[in-house]
Amino acid sequence: MLTRVYGTAFTKNAELDEYLVYLEDIKKRDHNKLGREMELFTTVDVIGQGLPLLMPKGTKMIQTLQRWIEDEEERRGYVRTKTPLMAKSDLYKISGHWDHYKEGMFVLGDEKVDKEVFALRPMTCPFQYYVYKNSQKSYRDLPLRYGETSTLFRNEDSGEMHGLTRVRQFTISEGHLIVRPDQMDEEFKGCLDLARYCLKTLGVEDDVTYRLSKWDPNNTAKYIGTVDVWEETQDRIRKVLTELEIPFYEEEGEAAFYGPKVDIQAKNVYGKMDTMITVQWDALIAEQFDMYYVDQNGDKVRPYIIHRTSMGCYERTLAWLIEKYAGLFPTWLCPEQVRILPISEKYHEYAKKVKEELQNNNVLVTIDERAEKIGYKIREARLDRVPYMLVVGQKEEEDGVVSVRSRFLGDEGQKPLADFVDDICKEIRTKEIRKIEVVENN
Numbered sequence: 355m356l357t358r359v360y361g362t363a364f365t366k367n368a369e370l371d372e373y374l375v376y377l378e379d380i381k382k383r384d385h386n387k388l389g390r391e392m393e394l395f396t397t398v399d400v401i402g403q404g405l406p407l408l409m410p411k412g413t414k415m416i417q418t419l420q421r422w423i424e425d426e427e428e429r430r431g432y433v434r435t436k437t438p439l440m441a442k443s444d445l446y447k448i449s450g451h452w453d454h455y456k457e458g459m460f461v462l463g464d465e466k467v468d469k470e471v472f473a474l475r476p477m478t479c480p481f482q483y484y485v486y487k488n489s490q491k492s493y494r495d496l497p498l499r500y501g502e503t504s505t506l507f508r509n510e511d512s513g514e515m516h517g518l519t520r521v522r523q524f525t526i527s528e529g530h531l532i533v534r535p536d537q538m539d540e541e542f543k544g545c546l547d548l549a550r551y552c553l554k555t556l557g558v559e560d561d562v563t564y565r566l567s568k569w570d571p572n573n574t575a576k577y578i579g580t581v582d583v584w585e586e587t588q589d590r591i592r593k594v595l596t597e598l599e600i601p602f603y604e605e606e607g608e609a610a611f612y613g614p615k616v617d618i619q620a621k622n623v624y625g626k627m628d629t630m631i632t633v634q635w636d637a638l639i640a641e642q643f644d645m646y647y648v649d650q651n652g653d654k655v656r657p658y659i660i661h662r663t664s665m666g667c668y669e670r671t672l673a674w675l676i677e678k679y680a681g682l683f684p685t686w687l688c689p690e691q692v693r694i695l696p697i698s699e700k701y702h703e704y705a706k707k708v709k710e711e712l713q714n715n716n717v718l719v720t721i722d723e724r725a726e727k728i729g730y731k732i733r734e735a736r737l738d739r740v741p742y743m744l745v746v747g748q749k750e751e752e753d754g755v756v757s758v759r760s761r762f763l764g765d766e767g768q769k770p771l772a773d774f775v776d777d778i779c780k781e782i783r784t785k786e787i788r789k790i791e792v793v794e795n796n
């Protein structure tokens with residue numbers, strides 16, 4: 355028997371059943387559906403397509419990611435910048451965007467009428483170049499690592515818009531490293547190391563593939579620089595990846611116009627590949643912006659630039675995590691980490707005390723004070739994917755304890771409040787990804 359579903363052929367009913375279960379699973383995980391159901395984000399027609407509104411819960415998650423990344427980058431020697439969201443057309447004429455990418459930009463004004471025409475930025479690079487150019491740099495000042503939590507705008511087709519992954523405005527963990535040519539291999543490795551640390555912490559390191567994106571040797575007009583520069587750079591990236599024992603594949607025609615790059619990619623629930631993180635090797639742009647440093651002999655030398663993201667685009671990462679975890683995020687990422695469930699109104703005072711203790715320790719906690727049955731409150735908290743529920747009643751108040759239910763183990767029994775606070779703080783601090791060991795049916 356041959357059955358067809360969406361162009362896929364099945365020879366057995368069992369295979370069809372399996373495929374239908376798989377489709378159901380996809381529907382449950384699709385961030386564009388689940389992210390809205392969980393009130394992480396929404397879109398509104400009058401605001402526009404590709405312009406998602408992050409709701410309080412989604413905003414909390416992105417704030418958690420952003421604080422983590424910014425702190426981690428600073429630990430790794432980055433300094434932070436905050437540069438304008440728009441610039442005059444003059445800047446994009448130097449960068450080449452005005453000639454090559456104008457269609458993809460939101461341009462404010464008309465060159466024929468207005469004295470100055472502005473455009474919303476599609477990238478951060480030239481802004482950070484001018485931060486570098488603010489004063490003369492010596493060889494001793496390098497490497498310089500600039501990081502920025504950067505909001506960008508790209509005017510893409512309405513038909514291309516999808517949830518949090520295809521958007522017109524997004525925020526990325528952007529950065530540019532200005533380095534001496536002799537520092538390039540080490541710094542490039544450092545960027546890959548940071549990217550891998552991010553992926554590992556998010557629990558997605560096994561879900562990605564590494565692509566060495568090369569130029570197209572049959573269409574060299576698309577790029578700046580000579581054959582020699584391109585071949586040498588690609589060899590050096592190959593060597594770096596090999597030394598780090600990172601498995602990778604190569605693809606021609608995927609490089610940036612100024613250099614080859616490593617793209618770290620992941621599939622969404624529908625199997626479509628998205629670039630999550632990118633690390634780009636640029637030996638050429640410094641010339642265009644007249645960037646230099648002064649070497650030991652007092653000569654002016656062009657630096658190299660690494661364009662990179664540490665965790666990529668926050669909206670896209672959120673979408674990825676929704677699909678990866680089907681909304682059951684690791685505790686440290688949850689917008690609501692604990693919900694306190696008093697058995698009746700009599701215990702609201704104790705519930706507030708528990709809440710205060712958790713809040714003082716930066717745990718995200720709420721109380722369900724509704725006059726509902728405890729079984730109902732537990733079921734709702736589970737449906738809301740809250741990792742910890744604390745049931746409090748007479749016995750808990752008398753003994754200064756909490757009855758812990760988690761979505762990892764189910765009933766975890768009673769714990770002194772101080773112990774629970776210690777345990778959850780450690781879980782959050784270490785960004786632990788607790789395994790779900792007991793599956794409870796709702």
Ligand SMILES: [Zn+2]
Nearest residue numbers: 477478479661
């Ligand atoms: Zn850049």
